[in-house]
Amino acid sequence: MPIKILGGGISGLTAAINLKKAGFDVEVHERKDYCGKQTKDFQFLENWTSNEDVLDTLRAMHIETEFYVKPWYSQEILSPTFKRYIGTSTRPLMYLVKRGQREDSMDRALEKQARRSEIKILYNSKLQHNEADIIATGMRRPTxxxxxxxxxxxxxxxxxxxxxxxxxxxxxxxxxxxxxxxxxxxxxxxxxxxxxxxxxxxxxxxxxxxxxxxxxxxxxxxxxxNFGFLNKAKVRGQYFVGEAAGFQDHLAGFGMVYAFKSGYYAAQSIAESIDYDRLWKEGFHKPLKVSSRNRWIYDRLSNNDFEKFVDLLRSSNSVIRYLRGGDDMQSFMRTLYGTPLSLFHIYFMGRTLLRSLNIRNLLGS
Ligand SMILES: Cc1cc2nc3c(=O)[nH]c(=O)nc-3n(C[C@H](O)[C@H](O)[C@H](O)COP(=O)(O)OP(=O)(O)OC[C@H]3O[C@@H](n4cnc5c(N)ncnc54)[C@H](O)[C@@H]3O)c2cc1C
Structure with a gap:
C-alpha cells in the first residue's frame, strides 16, 4: 500500500521526496491541477534561527535548491511616523524566493523534483482526510x-x-x-x-x-x-505537517522553513520508526514557542510602542546596543527568537503591565 499524502505544497512534497528516497511507495493527492500556491508573490526564507545557512539545511533534507533564490542582507523597519531603521547583516539575513505558478518558483521546482523522483502526483484528487497518512493541506483555519x-x-x-x-x-x-x-x-x-x-x-x-x-x-x-499550533502533530496515526499542524512563525508569518522541516521529520519518523512528535519538538519547538510569546507581546503593542521600538533599534546607547545583540540585524533577530525572555521582551512586557495598571504617565507615553 502506498503512503498517501494529502496536499502537494512544501511540506507534502518534502515528505514525499524523502519517503521515496528511503524506498517507500508514495502518492501525493493534490486537490488542484497544480501543486502549491497560485499567487506569484515574493517570500523570504528566514536565515536567523539556526547557525546553519538555510539553503544548506534544505539540501541536507534532500531538497534541490534549483529555484530562483537571492540572498538578502538588509531590512528596513518604519514606525507609524516614518522613523526609519535600516538593519543590515554580514551573512544573508533571508533569501528571497518566488512563489506561485511561474517557471523559476520554489513551488514549481519542488513539483519538478518530485516528478523526477517518479513520485505519483494525483491532481484534482478528492481523497478525504481520513484516507490519508500525512496531512499537508496548509493552513487549518484563517486568523x-x-x-x-x-x-x-x-x-x-x-x-x-x-x-x-x-x-x-x-x-x-x-x-x-x-x-x-x-x-x-x-x-x-x-x-x-x-x-x-x-x-x-x-x-x-x-x-x-x-x-x-x-x-x-x-x-x-x-x-x-493562521497562528496556533498543535501540541501533538501525530494524531490517531496521521502525521500533520506544515501549516496543517499550525507550524508557522507566529510573529512574522514565516512558515516555509517549518513546512520543509516538518515534512522531512514526518518522512524520517516513518522510515526510521522514530516518534514524530519527538523529532519536531527537538527540531523546532523552541523557536516556535518563542515566536508564540513574541506574538503575545506584539498583539499588545500600540503605535506609540512601535515608535519606541524603532527608537531602540536606532539607538547608539551602548547598553541598548548590547541588549539588542549589537548592530548586526542577524544578531538582533537571533536575540528575538533565540531566547524565551530576552530583555526586549522584558522591556515591552514591563510597558504593557504598567499601562494596564494605568500608570503610563510615569513612562511619559
Ligand atoms: C501573504 C503570505 C506571505 C507569506 N510570506 C512568507 C514568507 O515571506 N516567508 C515564509 O517562510 N512564509 C511565508 N508565508 C507562509 C508560507 O507561505 C506557508 O507557511 C507555507 O507555504 C506552508 O506550506 P504548507 O506545505 O504547509 O502548505 P501550502 O503551501 O499551503 O500547501 C498546501 C497544499 O495542499 C493542497 N490542499 C489543500 N487542501 C487539500 C485537500 N483537501 N486535498 C488535497 N490537497 C489539498 C493545496 O492546494 C496546496 O497545494 C506567507 C504566507 C502568506 C499567506
Missing part, C-alpha cells in the same frame, strides 16, 4: 487576512516593513521590490472590515515615504494566515 498588490516599478531592490496598527492591526505592512517587480501587502485580523481601504492607505503611505508612484499593477491577491 489573519493578507491583501496585496504586485506591480512593476523602476526602483532598486528593497524590503521595508511598516509598523502601523491603523493600516495593519496587530500585524504589519510590507513593501518588497526585486528586479523591478514590486509587492505591497498588509495583514489584518479576519473579520475586520475595510481590508481594501487599509491596503489603499498602505500603498499611499509607501508611495509617500519612498517618494514613488505605483500605477502599473499586475495582480491583486488575498491570502490567509
Amino acid at each position: 489573519w487576512v493578507v491583501t496585496g498588490i504586485m506591480f512593476r516599478l523602476e526602483h532598486p531592490d528593497k524590503s521595508v516593513v511598516l509598523l502601523d496598527n491603523n493600516l495593519s492591526y496587530g500585524c504589519y505592512s510590507y513593501f518588497i521590490v526585486n528586479d523591478h517587480r514590486g509587492e505591497i501587502a498588509c495583514g489584518n485580523p479576519k473579520g475586520l472590515n475595510g481590508y481594501g481601504d487599509r491596503l489603499a492607505l498602505t500603498v499611499k503611505k509607501f508611495e509617500k515615504v519612498l517618494d514613488t508612484k505605483i500605477d502599473d499593477i499586475e495582480e491583486r491577491f488575498t491570502s490567509v494566515v
